[in-house]
Amino acid sequence: MINIRIEKTATPKTLPSQDNPLNFGTIFTDHMFIMNYDPQNGWNDARVVPYEKICLEPSSMVFHYGQEMFEGLKAYKTGDERILLFRPEKNAQRANNTNKRLCIPEIPVEDFVEAVKTLVKTDEKWVPTKEGTSLYIRPFIIATDPFLGVRPSDTYMFIIILSPVGAYYPEGLNPVRIWIEDEYVRAVKGGIGETKTGGNYVASMKSQVKAHDAGYSQVLWLDGVHRKYIEEVGAMNIFFKINGEVVTPALSGSILPGVTRDTVLELCKAWGVPASEKRISIDEIYEAYENGTLEEVFGTGTAAVISPVGELKWGDKTLIVNDGKIGDFSRKFYDTVTGIQLGNIKDEFGWTVEV
């Protein structure tokens, strides 16, 4: 187990008012976690220090060859003032899958979770309490060798920062409008699509800007080979409820294995709702829409838990799902997961971890 040194800030910031919306990812807490890696010492010098700028050589590999990875999870404050994490070991495991693919040294799952807990504990007064708010946790690793050759770096920094975030839906679960992308591709099997790394996100920006400009909030990606199988949404996995059955694209190697996605599948099992992971073409979805069996569509991710989809735009076709309203399954899933996260519903799955 890692030994974490804690150096507290001498100049704590003022906590943000909970009366203003806490815009996602703009406010950061008093401290951050840092741990270094080098081949001699492995991961070492684990520490919580005051939140501050990081200074790097301009030749640091992260700036040139994209050797960087990140994770995203949240801490919630319960009614009785406990702080809960939701399935943090899932993020730690996914981090290591990313690390393996990107030639970044792995971090023991216990150490990853311990680092998250220690930092959140240090900044516990930053966990907001208003309904729907939480503390977003962003662990990330960057390659720091000052070297311009292309090869895996020998040295790295593992950093965790925290950001109090507001309710994702200020006025309730609002269905979103989604644009189906048929020009650009996010990732392909054999590439890095199943990892959580910068390259996948920068690849998505141009398409996202195009969708925004057309009035859509996110992009739904199709596969890069056949250009017809459904992959995932910008920062969410996607689910369809067709004729009473829940389906989601199988993990084909090019999409991120979402923690929330896994949670939906587990809950379906527990609830006896038929659910499957499979290859789904956009034509099948359109067919279900035409014959009236497309009941619900929703995205899943840590940020919003679920995002009901009210409209899908596919070329010149517009699919209005469930009259543009949130569906019963989506609602039930949202209520259950947020209930467990906030400690209001008994956690029968062992998903919550107290800080």
Next chain:
Amino acid sequence: MINIRIEKTATPKTLPSQDNPLNFGTIFTDHMFIMNYDPQNGWNDARVVPYEKICLEPSSMVFHYGQEMFEGLKAYKTGDERILLFRPEKNAQRANNTNKRLCIPEIPVEDFVEAVKTLVKTDEKWVPTKEGTSLYIRPFIIATDPFLGVRPSDTYMFIIILSPVGAYYPEGLNPVRIWIEDEYVRAVKGGIGETKTGGNYVASMKSQVKAHDAGYSQVLWLDGVHRKYIEEVGAMNIFFKINGEVVTPALSGSILPGVTRDTVLELCKAWGVPASEKRISIDEIYEAYENGTLEEVFGTGTAAVISPVGELKWGDKTLIVNDGKIGDFSRKFYDTVTGIQLGNIKDEFGWTVEV
């Protein structure tokens, strides 16, 4: 035209001895160029300053969403002590193609070239003179908004650093052994493969490590859709000479449009050598090898100008090219280009630009 402020270092470093090999990308000069971008001022505050660390918020978008790009070119010292750049406006144009795809603001071509010239001029004593050496120039842009949402950054830094580099081939043009990758994929049409951005390089590392461990120096990528059309090598474009004709993969959207690649094609035109850009499958190459018409294979890139390929490893097949020796066309091309770069051969193409 940009106005560049110059602030010289008070503590110049000792120049590296030219008797030791100048290992690629490990030594940096006294100064660097920096220019900032924000929506109000556009690109602004262009300056040459002492080479030093850059300090960024840990939430800077470059660390999380891979919004970064780079270029690579070289400066050479001629026998009569002039300093020449080779086709720098090509790099500036390619930089803007990358920028467009990655939602990074473009930089006027003249400003890019002026920035390179001004920095090289400031550090002109760092341009090495020994045969085969040069000053490697690395322009790059990083996204600096302190924000965790996924969208293009509003602010950026454009930085240029310089590194004196040794002869790529200490004992002459050595043919390399290349591994043909059939598991991992570098890029796919619709993605970011034709841009020069970190995400493409981190995606290549795992395969490169596998190839190195098996004794090969680089990887040759196949396309991500059919898994049989030839794309490019790690950091080089690839050419084949088959039955007297020079062929290279067409720019399909997933490979980098190399400046050296273009130079080969231009020289073929000037020399009356038949050359074409087309879709080439690995099977066609194997067929040419079997029937004895595969005369030469070589990679092209700024670092080595050309790399003759002596061996291609494709699954269980080993293709020994031209008895593992450098071919006549490769040699002629290398001699011509390096001759023009060093001012020893008259530049009839207007490729060189004096600093």
